[in-house]
Amino acid sequence: MLTKSEESRGVAAERVALALQEEILAGRLAPGSRLGEVALAERFEVSRGPVRSALNQLADAGIVTIVPNSGARVREMGREDARALYEVRAALEAEAARLAAGQADARSGETLTQLLGQHAQEVSSHPQGAYLQGPGDRDFHIVIARLSGNPLILRYLTRELYPQLSLLRVKHRNVTGRGQAALLEHRRIAEAIACGDGEVAALLMRRHIRASWEALEAQLAAPSEESEA
Amino acid sequence: MLTKSEESRGVAAERVALALQEEILAGRLAPGSRLGEVALAERFEVSRGPVRSALNQLADAGIVTIVPNSGARVREMGREDARALYEVRAALEAEAARLAAGQADARSGETLTQLLGQHAQEVSSHPQGAYLQGPGDRDFHIVIARLSGNPLILRYLTRELYPQLSLLRVKHRNVTGRGQAALLEHRRIAEAIACGDGEVAALLMRRHIRASWEALEAQLAAPSEESEA
DNA sequence: TCCTCCGATTTTGTTAACAATATATCGGCC
DNA sequence: GGCCGATATATTGTTAACAAAATCGGAGGA
Incomplete structure (x- = not known):
């Protein structure tokens, strides 16, 4: 049973998701911050595809919120x-x-x-x-x-x-x-x-x-x- | 609070995910069945992108299993x-x-x-x-x-x-x-x-x-x- | 007969360009 | 001066082509 196998889908996506989660949980990305796909794609030197996948994973984890046709932000917890x-x-x-x-x-x-x-x-x-x-x-x-x-x-x-x-x-x-x-x-x-x-x-x-x-x-x-x- | 907003990401993806879930839960797609991306893309007349997204959603829901670099199948529950x-x-x-x-x-x-x-x-x-x-x-x-x-x-x-x-x-x-x-x-x-x-x-x-x-x-x-x- | 190695084929992972939608800006109007 | 609407910009959603990995088949040898 590989610990990371479930719902990963790709190496780049996984890498981006891990790095993003680390940054968010470390507080370097404040809640409410916009997470634009192009900006992230450039920062991690990948295409927008893996970035999209990573953002979806983090949305499932509950640490980012995604508004369709609008974008992703670091979740603000009330x-x-x-x-x-x-x-x-x-x-x-x-x-x-x-x-x-x-x-x-x-x-x-x-x-x-x-x-x-x-x-x-x-x-x-x-x-x-x-x-x-x-x-x-x-x-x-x-x-x-x-x-x-x-x-x-x-x-x-x-x-x-x-x-x-x-x-x-x-x-x-x-x-x-x-x-x-x-x-x-x-x-x-x-x-x-x-x-x-x-x-x-x-x-x-x-x-x-x-x-x-x-x-x-x-x-x-x-x-x-x-x-x- | 829109009921479908969370983790949907796209209209086509949502449509495919819903349709697939319906088919799986109705038993028309038996557990263990392969869910090839191209086949699904053709069936639903969309590209592989939304199909991928839909499969990820269903994997999160726990009704399909995804093995990286191998593909998605309808989950077999033991x-x-x-x-x-x-x-x-x-x-x-x-x-x-x-x-x-x-x-x-x-x-x-x-x-x-x-x-x-x-x-x-x-x-x-x-x-x-x-x-x-x-x-x-x-x-x-x-x-x-x-x-x-x-x-x-x-x-x-x-x-x-x-x-x-x-x-x-x-x-x-x-x-x-x-x-x-x-x-x-x-x-x-x-x-x-x-x-x-x-x-x-x-x-x-x-x-x-x-x-x-x-x-x-x-x-x-x-x-x-x-x-x- | 069985095993191993190699190549061909299929399938997933990734990329870049295209289309549609929402957001922001600027001009006009009240 | 403030508000409304149209245009312009930027961002997400989608698509098709490209690259890499895995699986499958067959040839060769033990």
Whole structure:
């Protein structure tokens, strides 16, 4: 199962899509920026065909919006978009936790506790720090999605939800910062999964993501946020 | 919010995608069939560009598989694919039910009971009949997704999960046939939503979909099913 | 008889030019 | 001076030709 095979269609298109996604998620292309096809084609030294394909991919990933006969722009996420995103995330990750618990073997719990050990180090070195932002936290959630044995969930998370979450964080730098609390919640989730208790794992995961949402929502209040109709 | 605006990109592409999806879900294009670009371009009297775009859309919807440098085929869904699909469906629709219950106003419950009244008529006219298959049952689930107030869930259901479910049913004609039971379950779900009891609504919805899965899985045992690695 | 290698053919990936649509600018009019 | 309409520009949608890759068939040899 090639990780990149699905819906790629071409080498150049893939290259452009990857590079664009990287730039958008790094914040170098601000939300709302126009993404003209000719400009992109020149920048990446390809034709407009692959650029078109790449833009469609990114539109599916949810980080650009395409208006027919008008063009593509970096997506602007409003408060309602963010809320909907976190609701879907809660549902899918809670399901992932439930399924992972159902398939818990000895190796699974070991993997999780080991991962959490690494995270504990990182958190203690950055006392009130990032944790949640980098690939650190994400790894925990992705590992659980893997353990769930459901490739569809893993695909949705990595290809749509997480890119959109990263896009959300472009506007609000250094969000969260609730590293300690998150780590503790991760521990309890891992424990429930290791015990094979799917119901508890799902419940804790749902709470964990809800807490993450509430932390973000607090920061989402002040800035000017308006989603166009 | 234009219903078709997202990720369409062009009129011809949209037309081809719609027509192809219709043919695939109607079973006229069997799973595994090759979808050569030139052949499709000639059939629809357009160039290969829109055809390519349409195939990418259908690949995102999950009803065709694209192998780079090789081509597109109508997707063949194995047992594991079906299981993963129903797991995701359970998670998303349970969440939709929960959210719908949380936003229950007077009008919502009325809409649901009215819809169920129609369904009851249909079921009684087709005693042991279809119900689940047509747009009949689907409407119930889609209405709940609408009531959830989460456009993302609605989008996933209509654009990815339900097309894939239809594709599953291509192989196994006249599946389910548990119309009476399903209708009863729908009634109880609607009741929970009308009462504003999100937890119960989510639980009942999850059970409902699990029952649907088990009915399908029973029919999935006999036929030769093998998903390529 | 089976395997391997090579070439021909078909199919996808890419490109550049053409057509249609939307956006912006400028002149006229109220 | 402000608003409306027509023209001009720029951008997307589409097409057809070109290039590269993969598949298929057959010839040659073990």
